[in-house]
Amino acid sequence: MFETLQAQPADKILMLMQMFxxxxxxxxxxxxxxxxxxxxxQTPIMRAVKAAEKKVWxxxxxxxxxxxxxxxxxADAMIDLILAGxxxxxxxxxxxxxxxTGACRQAFEAIKMAxxxxxxxxxxxxxxxxxxxxxxxxxxxxxxxxxxxETRGVDIAGMLEDIGKAGPGDVVLLHGCCHxxxxxxxNSADWDAIIASLQNSGATAMVDIAxxxxxxxxxxxxxxxxxxxxxLPELLIAASCSKNFGVYRERTxxxxxxxxxxxxxALNQGTLAFLNRQxxxxxxxxxxxxxxxxxxxxxxxxxxxxxxxxxxxSMLGLREELANELRRLSGSDRFGFLAQHRGMFSRxxxxxxxxxxxRVDHGIYMVGDSRMNIAGLNKQTVPILAQAIIxxxx
Numbered sequence: 001m002f003e004t005l006q007a008q009p010a011d012k013i014l015m016l017m018q019m020f021x022x023x024x025x026x027x028x029x030x031x032x033x034x035x036x037x038x039x040x041x042q043t044p045i046m047r048a049v050k051a052a053e054k055k056v057w058x059x060x061x062x063x064x065x066x067x068x069x070x071x072x073x074x075a076d077a078m079i080d081l082i083l084a085g086x087x088x089x090x091x092x093x094x095x096x097x098x099x100x101t102g103a104c105r106q107a108f109e110a111i112k113m114a115x116x117x118x119x120x121x122x123x124x125x126x127x128x129x130x131x132x133x134x135x136x137x138x139x140x141x142x143x144x145x146x147x148x149x150e151t152r153g154v155d156i157a158g159m160l161e162d163i164g165k166a167g168p169g170d171v172v173l174l175h176g177c178c179h180x181x182x183x184x185x186x187n188s189a190d191w192d193a194i195i196a197s198l199q200n201s202g203a204t205a206m207v208d209i210a211x212x213x214x215x216x217x218x219x220x221x222x223x224x225x226x227x228x229x230x231x232l233p234e235l236l237i238a239a240s241c242s243k244n245f246g247v248y249r250e251r252t253x254x255x256x257x258x259x260x261x262x263x264x265x266a267l268n269q270g271t272l273a274f275l276n277r278q279x280x281x282x283x284x285x286x287x288x289x290x291x292x293x294x295x296x297x298x299x300x301x302x303x304x305x306x307x308x309x310x311x312x313x314s315m316l317g318l319r320e321e322l323a324n325e326l327r328r329l330s331g332s333d334r335f336g337f338l339a340q341h342r343g344m345f346s347r348x349x350x351x352x353x354x355x356x357x358x359r360v361d362h363g364i365y366m367v368g369d370s371r372m373n374i375a376g377l378n379k380q381t382v383p384i385l386a387q388a389i390i391x392x393x394x
Contacts, residue, residue: 012128013367020365028363029381031372034180034344036243036311039378046246048304052293060289065282068273070096070254074288077295078254081218082209082239086226092258093268095276096283098251100210100240105133106255107206107236109275111171112137120206121163121172123147125347125369127180127208130173142166147182149349152337156190163194166203171236174228176209177221178343181371185215185342191224195231206236213244213308214315215342233260241291243344244308250287315344318377325386335389344375350394362388 016032035043069075075094083092097103111118120139122130123146134141142165145158163172174194179185186194198205205228212221229235234257241252257268276283294300319339326335338346348355348370358364364385366372377385 016365016367019359023363023365025363027384029365029376029385031364031366031374031376031385033376034243034373035248036246036344036375037378038314041378043246043248046304046307048294048300048307049245049247049290051303052290052297052300055293055297056286056289066096066285068276068282069094069269070283071285071288071292073296074292075254077292078239078241079256081295082212082222082237082256083226083229084219084222086229087258087260088262090262090265091260092256093265093272094254094256095269095272096285096288097238097253097255097276098280098284099242099253100208100238101129101133101253102251102280102283103238103240103253103255104130104208106272106275106279107238107257108133108137108139109279110236110255110257110271111204111206112139113271113275115169117169119166119170121166121170121203123159123173123175123179125181126173126175130208142170144172146179147184147347147349152182152347152349153184153340154186154190156186156193159186160193160197163203164197164201166198166201168202170201170203171206172198172203173206173208174224176207176212176225176237178211178215178345180210180343181345181347181367181369183341183343183346183374184337186224188223191227195228198228198232204234204236205232206238208238210240211243211343212239213305214312214344217312218305218308229258234258241287245287245291245294245304247287247290250290251284252287252291315374318374318382319346321379321382322374322377322386325383326389329386329390338374344373345371346374347371348389348394354392354394357392358388358394361392364388 020030037043097106119142121142121144124143144162145155148155166172207225209225215221237256239254242248294304323335323339327333350370352368355368355370
């Protein structure tokens with residue numbers, strides 16, 4: 001029967017990783033894959049995570065299944081981290097998932113179950129896996145304007161016009177902070193306008209928050225999500241621990257479904273647990289235990305927040321250095337947007353042909369749409385990248 005299978009489109013980022021590994025040049029720079037790297041090019045285990053893992057190893061006395069929703073303590077800790085009391089706990093249904101990707105997948109499944117004909121409004125551009133999963137599930141995608149190619153900021157007027165076309169039964173997918181792939185984010189006034197649009201249209205919002213703590217700080221990065229949760233009758237939140245806890249391979253995520261009608265919580269919780277059962281039954285637990293240990297131990301949490309802040313400031317510093325070097329080399333401030341963007345990524349806003357030229361001529365690897373991982377840089381490679389950008393005529 002399997003002779004009927006057809007080859008699937010190759011993942012562009014995975015292809016880029018393979019090409020980078022096979023490139024024999026010593027002076028090559030990987031700005032493709034979305035993984036944090038320190039100045040030595042390593043993705044370290046955070047101190048608090050290492051300590052929490054040891055604590056779990058010493059105290060855990062069983063490897064039996066958790067419940068279908070995962071460990072309740074993990075959900076409570078993550079809900080507190082992201083929402084901090086913005087809504088009452090008894091309005092929130094939550095399940096642990098295999099990473100943020102699993103949370104997004106389960107959210108889309110819940111949407112499809114509730115409204116089979118739902119349209120999902122998605123920023124143009126967005127994280128490619130959003131589109132891939134939605135296509136696989138056969139769900140209708142409606143792009144909305146987001147990235148302004150001239151200013152390299154958010155096209156808020158275009159965004160509001162487009163999401164205003166959503167209606168009851170539709171979903172508007174939003175990035176909670178540190179937009180992937182552009183690094184451009186709405187400001188506080190923009191978020192107020194987005195909320196007003198959603199209230200007016202009756203559309204349901206879904207937030208993908210994968211980089212809390214990488215942008216302007218833990219509290220600041222959650223501000224928009226908290227506003228949405230407090231202002232809207234319903235909200236889906238897909239959260240990832242991969243980046244801010246550095247537990248990429250542990251696949252640690254959480255899906256929340258908020259309904260201001262507290263009577264809906266039991267039904268929502270049962271639905272999310274049912275979807276977990278159909279997909280993978282019991283969610284992974286090791287990463288969730290580590291995250292819970294960090295967030296519920298005052299000393300570990302303080303150390304984690306301090307290291308996370310160092311990571312955030314490091315990325316901001318690299319942004320400033322790159323923008324300054326490009327200003328020096330170009331004699332203009334046309335790359336100033338790099339210092340204004342937040343998170344791991346920025347989009348240069350150039351052509352796939354010039355991105356390919358960067359790779360061929362200079363050994364610099366970034367996604368074809370010119371998304372680059374700022375965390376892939378260090379003080380030595382910033383001037384190399386800046387010179388290559390100028391040499392390629394970007």
